Amino acid sequence: MAAPAEKTLRDLNGTWVMNKSLSDSADPALALQGVGWLTRKAIGLATVTLHVKEYVDDAGLTHVDIQQTATGGVKGTAENRTLDDTFREHSDWLFGNVKGRTGWVASREAIADEFLQKGWEPAQAEFVVGYVESLDRGWTATQVWGFQEVNGERRYARNIVVAKGAERVEMRLVYDFYSEEA
Numbered sequence: 001m002a003a004p005a006e007k008t009l010r011d012l013n014g015t016w017v018m019n020k021s022l023s024d025s026a027d028p029a030l031a032l033q034g035v036g037w038l039t040r041k042a043i044g045l046a047t048v049t050l051h052v053k054e055y056v057d058d059a060g061l062t063h064v065d066i067q068q069t070a071t072g073g074v075k076g077t078a079e080n081r082t083l084d085d086t087f088r089e090h091s092d093w094l095f096g097n098v099k100g101r102t103g104w105v106a107s108r109e110a111i112a113d114e115f116l117q118k119g120w121e122p123a124q125a126e127f128v129v130g131y132v133e134s135l136d137r138g139w140t141a142t143q144v145w146g147f148q149e150v151n152g153e154r155r156y157a158r159n160i161v162v163a164k165g166a167e168r169v170e171m172r173l174v175y176d177f178y179s180e181e182a
Contacts, residue, residue, distance in 0.1 A: 001176050001177050001178065002153035002154050002155060002176075002177065003147060003154045003155055003156050003175075003177045004177060005154070007147075007156070007177065008147075009126060009127070009128055009145060009146065009147075010054070010062075011054060012052045012054050012064060012156065013052055013053060013054050013180065013182060014052060014177065014178070014179055014180045014181065014182055015049060015050070015051055015052070015177075015178040015179045015180075015181060015182060016049070016050040016052060016156055016175040016176065016177060016178060017047060017048070017049050017050075017175060017176045017178050018047070018048040018049070018050075018173055018174070018175055018176075019155070019174045019175060019176045020047070022150050022151070022155070022174035023171075023172060023173045023174045024170075024171035024172050024173070025044065025171070026040075026043065026044070026171060026173070027040050027043075027044055028169045028171070029141075029160065029162040029169040029171055030043065032139055032162050032163075032164050032167055032169050033095060033134065033137060033139050033141070033162060033164075034096075034134075034137040034139070035094060035095075039094070042072060043070070045072050046070035046071050046072040047070065047071045047072075048068060048069075048070050049068070049069045049070070049178070050066050050067075050068055050079075050175065051066065051067045051068075051069065051182045052064065052065070052066050052182055053065045053066075053182050061082055061083065061084050062082075062083040062104075063080070063081065063082050063083070064079075064080075064081045064083065064102075064128070065078075065079075065080045065081075066078070066079035066080070066081075067079075067182075075093060075094075077092045077093070077094055077095075078092070081102040081128075081130065082102065083102050083103050083104055083128060084102075084103060085101050085102070085103030086101055087099050087100065087101045088100065088101070089135070095132075095134065096134060096135070096136040096137060097134070097135040097136050098132050098133060098134050098135060099132070099133055099135060100130060100131060100132035100133065101130070101131055102128060102129070102130040102131075103128075103129060104126055104127070104128065104129075105126065105127045105128075105129045105144075106125070106126055107125070107126075108120060108124070108127070111127065111129065111144055113142065113161055115159060115161055115170045116129075116142060116143075116144045116159045116161060117144075118159070119148045119157070119159065119172070120144075120146045120147070120148055121146070121147050121148065121149065121154070124146050124147060127144050127145065127146050128144070128145040128146070129142070129143070129144050129145075130142070130143045130144075130145075137164075138164055138165070139162060139163065139164040140162070140163050140164075141160060141161070141162045141163075142160070142161050143158050143159065143160040143161075144158065144159045144160075145157075145158050148172075148174070150174055155174050155175060155176070156174075156175045156177065157172055157173065157174045157175065158172070158173045159171075159172050160172070160173065
């Protein structure tokens, strides 16, 4: 289902389901990140759901807490982001030990990578940009969140670039809005 007009990056609260037919395959990126073949195949078959809670704390910082679940017995991950552009370390079963930062970017022009810049709604004035470095496997990932028109419908999307040495994988993930309930 298309994203409601009232949904913005300041209110992603709710449940979002990755639309596999509109999204690029994550397999090449996961392979570059050192995820094993069997796990990649299971992820490729699973339906990934994001349960999103977004809020502003007493210090005025935006938090986006995402619990990812997947069908087919694939274990989910937690994606808890504070949008203050400060590096934080994290460890999970899929990506290992990483450090990352997430923050607001006020314009498309402030996004350096051409792939990460493309496809966004013309009126979109701000973006969420996340950057992660693997502490164990040598890869980096940069992703930009926003809204795109896909097949004539407004969708929440993420443009992602994963790199390791000279190798680079670009992908877009597109999400269906499911409900206001996280």
